[in-house]
Each structure stands twice: as structure tokens, then as C-alpha cells.
Amino acid sequence: MYNSIIVDYFSKPRHSGDVIDANRELKIGNSVCGDTIFMKIKVTDGRVVNAKYKAYGCATSLATADIFADYIIGKSLAEIAQLLAHEIDSMLGELEPPQMHCLNILHDLFEQILSEA
Template sequence: MYNDAILKHFHEPSHQGPLPQASMIARVGSEMDGRILEMAITVEQDAIVTARFKAHGCPATIASAEWVATYLEGRSLQEAQNFQSAQLMASLQLPGHKHYCALMAEDLVKQLTTYDGEES
């Protein structure tokens, strides 16, 4: 059983799907682990304009992807760099055995925001 915050993000995501004009794409996890998070963003003048995710995994994984996409949109890359898993854990009230979702999200955002100048 999941709490309402997780269920709402899981049942009603609005950021899923491809992003053809993506400036950057990052991916964490593997099929063997049973969870993958992929995030694509468009960036204009160091600000994240659009974020779209693809996710495979449990409801908490999908809810986390939706939460992160919402979090990223409208933020500067520098601001997003400060993202910490604890913020997601607290906001979705992830139970202890689902903390890995937030840790994956942190890795994902790190990959996205440590952009080295090469387009993906």
C-alpha cells in the first residue's frame, strides 16, 4: 500500500513520454535491477524549460520520476544541481525500503546538471 502522495504522482503523471528536442538525456538503473529512470530536458539560457521522463519499475519509481520532472521545470541548471534525495523522500514520504528511488533520482539529476558541453 502506498500513501496518497505517491499514488497521485503514479496515477496521474503529466511529464511522461519522449522529448524529441531534448538538450540532455540521462539514464540510471537497469532492466536487471527491475528499475530504470530516464529523463530528458530542454535547456534555454541555463534554465530547464521542459522535462520528460521514461520509467520502468515500481509505483514509487514512476512517482519519483514524475516528481523530479515537475521539480526540474523552471529551475536553473545550477539550482537543480543542489537537488538532494532527502527532498524527494520527504515530499513523497517514501518508506525506507523505497529510498532507493530518491537515490536514483539524485544520480539522474547529477548526470543531467553536470553537463559537459556536449549535446546528447
């Protein structure tokens, strides 16, 4: 029901919390299922140096926030912009139909970080 990537990031989150000196903030809110992610990011010289989140939602959406943060930390915004849609899709592994909305959340997070760049 939950693939090993989701189980791993949900059970052992690496990036939940707050970034005191954040200079970027991403917000996700799904009005239907209520999934909410507030992500704070510190970008220095066009590179993500820190990212942490607070979130409410299902296990897969919490894992999605963690997977996103894990991916962007240490990368430049230019590198992130190179990502192709199918590469983003594969980050969450194979999802069941009720979990598919988390792909939208993940794409939304990538769009937001790049649109604010």
C-alpha cells in the same frame, strides 16, 4: 503502503512521454530490481524548459521520475544546484523500506543533471 505523493504522481503522471528537441538525456538503470528511467530534457539558457521520461519499474520509481521532472521544469540549473540533500529526500514523502531505493534514483537524477551542466 504508498504515501499520498507517490499515489498522486503515479496515478496521474504529468510528464511521461518524449521531448523531440531535447538536448540532455539522463539514464537510470538498477541492475537488481530492473528499474529504468530514460529522461529527455530541453535546457535553454541554463534553464530547464521541458522534461519528459520513459520508464519501467515499480510504482514508486515511476512516480519518482514524474516528481523529478515536475520539480526541474522551469528552474535554472543554478537553482537546482542549491538544493540540499534533505530537501531532495523530502520530495518523495515517507517511504517504506522496499521503496527506499527510489531515493537513490532521485539523488542519481539530480547528480546527473548537474554533472552534465
